[in-house]
Amino acid sequence: MPTSTRPDLLLPADPGQRALARELYALVARLPIISPHGHVDPALLAEDQPFGDPAQLLIVPDHYLTRMLLSQGVPPSELGVPSRDGTPVETDGRRIWRRFAEHWHLFRGTPSRLWLEQTFTEVFGVDTRLSPATADEVYDALAAKLAEPDFRPRALFERFNIEVLATTESPLDDLGRHAKLAADGWGGPGGRVVTTFRPDNVVDLEFEDWSANVDRLGEITGEDTGTYAGYLAALRARRAAFIDAGATSSDHGHRTARTLDLGADAATLFDRARRGRAEPGDAEAFAAHMLLEFARMSLDDGLVMQLHPGAVRNHNRWLYARHGRDVGGDIPQVTEYVHALAPLLDAYGNDPRLRVVLYTLDEDTFTRELAPLAGGYAALLLGAPWWFLDSPEVLRRFRETVTETAGFYNTAGFVDDTRAFCSIPVRHDVARRIDAGFLARLVAEHRLPMDEAAETIVDLAYRLPKQVYKFGEGQQ
Amino acid sequence: MPTSTRPDLLLPADPGQRALARELYALVARLPIISPHGHVDPALLAEDQPFGDPAQLLIVPDHYLTRMLLSQGVPPSELGVPSRDGTPVETDGRRIWRRFAEHWHLFRGTPSRLWLEQTFTEVFGVDTRLSPATADEVYDALAAKLAEPDFRPRALFERFNIEVLATTESPLDDLGRHAKLAADGWGGPGGRVVTTFRPDNVVDLEFEDWSANVDRLGEITGEDTGTYAGYLAALRARRAAFIDAGATSSDHGHRTARTLDLGADAATLFDRARRGRAEPGDAEAFAAHMLLEFARMSLDDGLVMQLHPGAVRNHNRWLYARHGRDVGGDIPQVTEYVHALAPLLDAYGNDPRLRVVLYTLDEDTFTRELAPLAGGYAALLLGAPWWFLDSPEVLRRFRETVTETAGFYNTAGFVDDTRAFCSIPVRHDVARRIDAGFLARLVAEHRLPMDEAAETIVDLAYRLPKQVYKFGEGQQ
């Protein structure tokens, strides 16, 4: 779904490069969207109910927005973010919307502004510029659209031209919504909506209720998760169930990129943790070890591994205490890959049957670590800039820093990683535009002929993610 | 004070962007200068004596210049830098000037060259290009100007259109020059020249004569600085005196960004240090703890906290032995913020009454740490690129890396941080030009409408620093 109102959005300002970029962008503007990783609630598409009011849809769940207002002293409760400590929370959509519009200038120069504006104009056809004065007008126009059947999730999914969308579930999820999707012809292997296996809540010993989660994992699978062997068997069983629900990849969100082969000690450490006697360092060591276990499972069942390291979760402790997880309180930290991944790479790094997609929150590793690793190991690919880095400037810097050592073909295509369903088309559009601009510069500087740039941009937008994440026929 | 001789200085080369940048720059070129942090000697403005010769004014005290010549084998003593070990020092201004001019090519592509050239042309109206051949001509022309009454400090202050200038003093300073300024109608609360509270020499246990300094702090305030409680009381008293002299902020220059709440151990550690029995790690822990104490004081008295971490002071030990502090021998180091600031942020990070302006010498933290922190905590703002980073390329990269996550409104406006009074207008001019160029690119790429870019540049150049540092009426 290309941009109608700002055809040259994000294309290079130099007229020569812009003309080339336009040509390249035109090749991908209307290509279907491959969305191999994200956090859209599958219930949305399984149930296909109308969305809520504009504030509940676009502001309340978007921590990019609420953290920016928090940074200027507006508490999340005033924006409707649910509290878990009894703090009263604004529930009036219009009042939330007005408060947000008062602070709209804070978002100048941010991707959030771009995503929202493009969502207004391209998805909802609302061209009124948001401001404190127009807040009600925009709200009403959006609300009117949301009441129409064309704006239900499945209708939008089709209009967005999404070919495949992966959601993310924990092994404890019963995959009921995916079963419903499969029953409706939308899900299952090769379907339009698939799941992703994300086992953090049964792998991270410090996860809230880890041991209870492992108990539950045993109940679901009928395995004895009181033992390490049973625990592994249970994980294998859930992976099989996820694959039956269409999953082609797993996802692992650890504090660091550390990997480790604990060997026989893994069982000892697991037992200790199950008895509530985990020692300092056990959580990190066990998580590191489990990446090797999951790599071994991937060699068997073919799931692509995604690694998302480097977030300090709940850094803002006041925010966590009041509003819980995933509301904008996480902060990136220095992330080391070269030594951290060595045990995994020693074991399986040169095996092309394994496929590991690396993400980062630490831009400083692009040239020094990630590009040399991905350009030198068969198993590694680089994921798109992630989270705080999912923005026009960083998407451009990603290409500028990574391509010379890893090329284009050790990258895995754009990943929107979003909870915000309505922003999916604009996010992919932004990535396509930035790639068009980067390739246009290579052409303008006589570093790449136009015909190869044209083939490359289609690969980046469509073919590569489809192949890397094993969507479509002929995939192993 | 805009640039007359090079109207397009530093504006983007692409004609379309340049036209937009010109328009934006024109809106701020003549705005008054807000200089909320720097190291101009207040005696200069209190006494308003004529400046010395051109070399004594522009070269001898500028460690950017003397370190560059040192890097090519010219010792600072040959440039007139005072020695403390008896090394003979060149005192002839003209000879210093000639020696400097011989090495002028070393500064190609540096901000020092830009600052000096613009000082010659815009401040002194001297258009002759500096070179070994023209050294005397330039020297004589500058010396002639410096003899005129229009080139005394206060006259220049007015010509520079400085609205407010903050100097920096230690708690041991008697603030006599600021009293004189207040008596002359130039200083005091709301005045044109104000002070800043910089307590490093009574906080850093490893500062030369720390204990004697703390004794002196007791004498000045009448508090018993033999105890920790008395020490805190004395600091509070000096803060009050600084506020009476117009201060709106404090400044803290630590080795790292570490913060810590020692609780009752703070007094123990203080006592130990006062008895000359500080243990390894005490200095860093005490400095870290004092940042929390100062935050608590700020909540009471409203001073904005500025943090300047990350310099390895006196890295060049030969230079320090011969010439002392602040002559170009400091070097930046890796600086970590995410974990270091956690104790301070846990305590007060979400309190909008606190205002902490973070600076860095470590550019690698822009996207990974500083922007996410400033974009997620109410108390934090980002200071302008500092010291080694105070240059056109880094000012541009600062906007390119910080804006997408923190926006413009979690930054604190430009800070010149200079000892070189005559360079103040050009430094602010450079920042305004770079911001104009960056905003022009956002406009050219259709990411921001021109009217909002226009409002933003005025905010960056004038409104934001005035508000952040609490200058002007209506400020709490």
Add this chain to the structure above:
Amino acid sequence: MPTSTRPDLLLPADPGQRALARELYALVARLPIISPHGHVDPALLAEDQPFGDPAQLLIVPDHYLTRMLLSQGVPPSELGVPSRDGTPVETDGRRIWRRFAEHWHLFRGTPSRLWLEQTFTEVFGVDTRLSPATADEVYDALAAKLAEPDFRPRALFERFNIEVLATTESPLDDLGRHAKLAADGWGGPGGRVVTTFRPDNVVDLEFEDWSANVDRLGEITGEDTGTYAGYLAALRARRAAFIDAGATSSDHGHRTARTLDLGADAATLFDRARRGRAEPGDAEAFAAHMLLEFARMSLDDGLVMQLHPGAVRNHNRWLYARHGRDVGGDIPQVTEYVHALAPLLDAYGNDPRLRVVLYTLDEDTFTRELAPLAGGYAALLLGAPWWFLDSPEVLRRFRETVTETAGFYNTAGFVDDTRAFCSIPVRHDVARRIDAGFLARLVAEHRLPMDEAAETIVDLAYRLPKQVYKFGEGQQ
């Protein structure tokens, strides 16, 4: 040797800047090549035999190429890389070439593509675009050229307009090829082909066969390398022999940039290691200490020191086990300079008789560490971006990040550091083009007058490396 087929290759796309860049580039396009550091085999020029087939010349020994194919699952044995574990290896040049051509798209946007393409067109006059379909045609055209006398090494050396080329040898090398070169009027002090003293294999205690190497060092020199004093004497003797063979510099490739003065402990540690009883940490401490020893020797004999820290050697252990060293299995790591170099700088950093050229694999140190150090110590200069960083984008970023603090004249000119003799002219050409583009931007932004930019680009391309590495008359 300028580029004929793509005159604007790598020049900025903006027409105004491009015009300036063309003018600047024209000044250096035909200047002789100074190649002060690299890994060309001196036997090539000593014996002047025809090169092998195109695959053996251009693909097999180029680990940039073989690692990229490995990253996509093509094992190096299929590309002819010799194995040391008995793995069968492809030996048919044409089959290797076809396999490579099938993966040519992987190199889009990489410097390897640029280097190869320009080698085809500029060195060999082969303009056919490489693709799977044209693989044979290109192979045959190259093979035909390689059979001509004009394509022997010495003829190419002259056509490449190389004024001086430094190879790199270990102290155990008998320098026989350099003796042959001297006898032919090509080598020796002031000659066209000189050597470089690289003692890693007798300095790194963990180097394969270190102790045997030190024995051999004793045999070659007649010194008793059973003692530390004898070891130092032997190193001094080899340095003298290298200087007689034309060497003007030494080269040191350590894991880190750490330096240390062990004092009398150095002998103890040496003895321990010679008895096979090295303790953990000894290898790093000894290497760090030896940098100080080599600095002391440099003060005596005038060799320029080159430091190449930061590679994790043989990170890809499978690759090392099968194919040995230097085949693409090394990965950069975080490298710290500020504290690591302090002992060396405390001792000799302000002595302009010492000349240390610093290289890095860690781009993140450019603004934070390297530019401030080189801009503040007389002994330090910055080497060109190295290895993974030797690419158009990083060459540009190097100037953008380093110049403002270190200027141009604390950098040491371009170094190709290559084993690939035929790629030397294109590598230097790329650097000259990037510098032309960077200087053109400074001119276009009114930061540097054109005449000074013109002088600077000639300095960067020719005068600076010649002076820094002490080639030519009048050098100390």
